[in-house]
Amino acid sequence: MKITCSKSDLVNGVSIVSKAVPSKTTMDILQCILIIATNGIIKLAANDTELGIETQINGTIEDNGIIALDAKLFNDIVRRLPNGDITIATDSAYQTQITCMKAKFNLQGRSGEDFPYLPEVDRSDSIAISEFSLKEIILQTIFSISDNENNKIMTGELFEITGDKLRVVSLDGHRVSIRKIELRADYGSKKVIVPGKTLSDISKILTGDVEKEVSLFFMQNHIAFEFDDTLVVSRIIEGEYFNVDQMLSDSYETKVVVNKKEFLDSIDRATLMIKEGDKKPVVISINDDVINLKIRSVIGSMDEDIDIQKTGEDLMIGFNPKFIIDALRAISDETITIYLENSRAPGIIRDEEGKYVYLVLPVNFNSMA
Amino acid sequence: MKITCSKSDLVNGVSIVSKAVPSKTTMDILQCILIIATNGIIKLAANDTELGIETQINGTIEDNGIIALDAKLFNDIVRRLPNGDITIATDSAYQTQITCMKAKFNLQGRSGEDFPYLPEVDRSDSIAISEFSLKEIILQTIFSISDNENNKIMTGELFEITGDKLRVVSLDGHRVSIRKIELRADYGSKKVIVPGKTLSDISKILTGDVEKEVSLFFMQNHIAFEFDDTLVVSRIIEGEYFNVDQMLSDSYETKVVVNKKEFLDSIDRATLMIKEGDKKPVVISINDDVINLKIRSVIGSMDEDIDIQKTGEDLMIGFNPKFIIDALRAISDETITIYLENSRAPGIIRDEEGKYVYLVLPVNFNSMA
DSSP states (O other), X not given: OEEEEEHHHHHHHHHHHGGGSOSSOSOGGGGEEEEEEETTEEEEEEEOSSEEEEEEXXXXXXXXXXXXXXXXXXXXXXXXXXXXXXXXXXXXXXXXXXXXXXXXXXXXXXXXXXXXXXXXXXXXSEEEEEHHHHHHXXXXXXXXXXXXXXXXXXXXXXEEEETTEEEEXXXXXXXEEEEEEEOSSOOOEEEEEEEHHHHHHHHHHOOOOSSOEEEEEEOSSEXXXXXXXXXXXXXXXXXXXXXXXXXXXXXXXEEEEEEHHHHHHHHHHHGGGSOTTOOOOEEEEEETTEEEEEEEOSSEEXXXXXXXXXXXXXXXXXXXXXXXXXXXXXXXXXXXXXXXXXXXXXEEEEOTTSSEEEEEOOBOOGGGO | OEEEEEHHXXXXXXXHHGGGSOSSOSOGGGGEEEEEEETTEEEEEEEOSSEEEEEEEOOEEEEOEEEEEEHHHHHHHHHHSOSXXXXXXXXXXXXXXXXXXXXXXEEEOBOSTTSOOOOOOOOSSEEEEEHHHHHHHHHTTGGGSOOOTTSGGGGEEEEEEEXXXXXXXXXXXXXXXXXXXXXXXXXXXXXXXXXXXXXXXHHHXXXXXXXXXXXXXXXXXXXXXXETTEEEEEEOBOSXXXXXXXXXXXXXXXXXXXXXXXXHHHHHHHGGGSOTTOOOOEEEEEETTEEEEEEEOXXXXXXXXXEOEEEEOOEEEEEOHHHHHHHHHTOOOSEEEEEEOOTTSOEEEEOTTSSEEEEEOOBOOGGGO
């Protein structure tokens, strides 16, 4: 193989596919990036067997071929080369020479033979969405997946398409995050659970451009995302997702409208009173037009009043402050509305238009009552 | 005690004195920041017994007093408070209330009684230097001190004043860094070894402003630095510093003039071929108007030519690439001059005016010859 491409294209491509290089693996070859030069096209690929990423880069091919190079080393080398054209040439023993201006690196590559190929993509069942919307919807929900591999379904997110609506749901047993967006066409009805790691990786690769499109392809065991010159293919998680609709109730006893930043900053301050691993709740007392936040621990106590608009009953309820903080950070609205039933029922933050719902279970605050 | 000051003043003051809070200590009280409100002046102080820092902040005193507060917690709290006036009030049991707008923190403070005071500063023997120059001269030499506590002298830097010149020297047994600047007056002759940690901390506090002055006070066992509203007092290291002048030779066999950035980038790339902890040298071959850099390891090899202007003999010499990189990063000149004797004698990088000298011992490169 012998190819030449610009440093910037190569750096960009390597950075994209590196997301699919596993940090730990028993299969050495997976720690490599595969370079494939054939049919006039240069592709980079990486694959951790759950998730595969392939991206095309511009360049010229002098000799067709395939080579696998250690991902970390290759990444480091291309980043530190001078700005200019980089030539990668291999011999029959997979010795690889990387040349840029007067700098020459020699390293031992590997045959691409053992490298697992990406599954074939069936393009018959697909939807289109802007890079911006996909990136946003992932970042606004990804924090409430579970990392407990014993409940595999909770480690993924539900992508549910109903007509021209896409609803994305994540939950971890303590809270539920739901985001809904409109699609530009009616795509019938589909449901798929996408691994959280795949979504997290994709959110890092997506430029977030409003003008650029991502195509999602739905297959029996896989989902694929195609955008720019990149293809991401991921296994999906098998099983039936939780029925979140039955967790959501429209009835409430107390409705609170509050400035988001004030509320967020205050809870954020309150967490200073919690030692790591300690499970102290923040206790919220709603009295007329004031929310009082209180937290008490071995470190000390914190107490703050925030002005609100209240409808309904006064109420006292405890929450894990981290869960409220995560939800508030995912909302860009200036004011938010919280719906509460009683001190043992979940608190729900949602907007009028149904674009988002964040549900958080309360915690016991007996020790502080 | 009861004081009020602005959030920004408090954040700034706490950040300055925090540099003297030890990360580990058997004396709990040293992990505190002391607030002293007396004679109309509010001071913050911290002291790790080697190094003490005291800074004044603006504010109003309602009740005089002293309180010691856990440095990390206090720092976190003041940073996360809203922008506004912060009131700190203590009671006779050292219970401390920190209030800002509607946010109230309560924490247990400690008596300031056990807190070690900063040594009295004798202002009779002093020099003045700009914040800019002091910060620069520290950053340009601090990397070549030793962290080996068995040779205490090497963990500090020599500050040597001769008339209107200040020379700062650091060395670690493999290399020597020397910087010289002119002072605005003749200060006679002084020599003192300042702990590296003190200098590193000061470099982080100094604004680097050309217009602002630092006063250095020389005492029997201490050195003090006074700037803005801050006083830093440090123990000095006892003993006789190494005679560096006898290590420097003006004679050379080979003189090389090279573009600093090209040379630095190339050596930096070469280090990619070295696994951490491995001691592979970069081998430099000087042939006519070209330097060739070569490094070879189990990972692979790297090879690069750089154009130079040479006077004298051709030469091949090996260096620890990190030492050359450190020196080059400390030099802002566009081109640098390297003086070499032979492959077993140190390489010296110095300018014509004698503002800097960086000496690096060579390493054996037999395995690659």
